[in-house]
Amino acid sequence: MRVFITGGSGLIGRRLARRVLEKGGTPVVLSRHTDALRRDRSMRDFEFVQGDPTTLGRWREAVDGCDAVVNLVGHSVFGERWSGEVKRKIRDSRVYSTDNVVTAISAAKKRPSVLVQASAIGYYGPKDDEVLEESAPSGTDFLAVVCREWEDASAGVDALGVRRAVVRIGVVLAPGEGALKTMTPLFKLGPGVPVGGDGPFSPARGLQWMSWIHVDDVVGILEMALSNSNAVGPINGVAPNPVRNADFSRALSNVLWKPYAPWRVFLPIGPPNALLRLVLGEVASVVTKGQRVIPRRAAELGYAFQFPELAEALEDVFLPSGSASIAH
Template identity: 75%
Template sequence: MRVLVTGGSGLIGRRLVRRIAEAGGRAVVLSRRAEELRREAEAGGFEVVQGDPTAPGAWQGAVDGCDAVVNLVGHGVFAERWSAEVKRKIRDSRVRSTAHVAEAIAAAGSRPGVLVQGSAVGYYGATGDEELDESSPPGSDFLADVCREWEAASAAVDPLGVRRAVMRIGIVLAPGEGALKAMTPMFKLGPGVPVGGDGGLAPARGRQWMSWIHVDDVVGILHMALTNPDAVGPINAVAPNPARNADFSRALSRVLWKPYAPWRVFLPFGPPDFLLRLTLGEVADVIAKGQRVLPRRALELGYRFRHPDLAGALEAVFRPREGAVAG
């Protein structure tokens, strides 16, 4: 299987490229920093194409002859404080890139049979304690609107007979990257505390839900979507056991301090949400609010999670040789 991967140098993409190679396939990575990436490609067994997916260009010809496309491009939601310009980048990097990928698939002489399209659980908006699956409606906040447009842009391949699987990805747990890169220093320096969840001036209690997933399982679900002909439509790439923020924070505190202080102090309250918003701006709402998302379709398709439980997943992130592999 020959697979074009956009976002192939990111947190998820790098690991997916390796997984494709391990399964006997060949990844073609689209990158704006092609020369730098080619030095890695020599050892990694993948090809590199120079190009910027936010703009049409010669890179679109690389789709021709590929068996599949995985589209993971998107400006980081937590990369910088939100302004009108940053919000534009968040949207355009996703929606425009996807439209250009769909155009490339339509123009290909030998079209890929499947598009695995990135999205996020932000699609559902903030919904409190309600359990959500792939049939749940979209939310109405900024990220929900972005996800809805993002997914809609990929629907242009449906009339072409291309199978389309849409990955609504949760909070990815990976060593030294993503959400844990931001959270780990804080939890190492002081006592564990909930982050957000009270909705105002009161101390945070961490009641909001976090739909998390270990990076191994994100890659596993993406690869399943590439190879399973029944993988069509939205698929929630989240673990089957979402956690409240307070429970997540307590588990993270324990695993970080386990080698040093198993009696680690955890405080049942943290800074109020308004301080979080003063510090981070509008993006704080992504942390202070959440969704309780379940992976119904992934389970129906037969996916077996390696890390279904939070404690085991965090052990596997921070002590991979010791952490038990679940599932």
């Protein structure tokens, strides 16, 4: 199977490309920086196509003859404070790249049979304690609108007879990357504390829900979406057991300090939302609010999670193979 992957050098994309290769397929990775990627020993067995998915270009010709397309492109939500320009990049990078992928599929003489389209659980917007399955409606905040437009941009392949699966990805847990890249240094420096979930000026108790997933399970769900002909429409890419922020923070603190201090202190309150807003800007709302999302479709399709529980997922990230040490 030849799988064309946009965003193939990112946190999820390069792991998916490696999985495709291990299964005997050929990952075809689109990137603006192919020369640098070819020097990366972990990616030297991939095929690369030079190009920018947010603009039209000859890269689209590489889609012709591929069996599947996975579209993972999107400007980082947490990379910088949100300004009008940054919000435009967050939206346009997703919508324009998806528009161009659909155009490439449409123009292909031998079209791929499936498009696996990335999205995010931000689609639902903050919904307090409501349990959210794939049928739940979209929210109205900035990220919800972006996710809705992102998904809608991929709908053009439906009329082409191409199967479309949309994976709404939660908070991805991976060593030294993604959300944990930002959180780990903070939890090593001081006691664990909850973040957000209360009023703007009251101490945070972390009551909002976090829908998380181990990176290996994200890859597993994407792989299932590629191969399972029944994988159509939205699929929540989250673990089956979401937790409140306070419980996530306590579990993270415990696993980080497990080799050193089993008695590690966890404080039941954290900084008020107003302080986070001052430090992070508008993006703080993503941290202080949450969604209680469950992977109903993944379960119906028979996906078996490697890491259904948070504690074992964090231990795999920070204490691989039973290791008792962490770079301090």
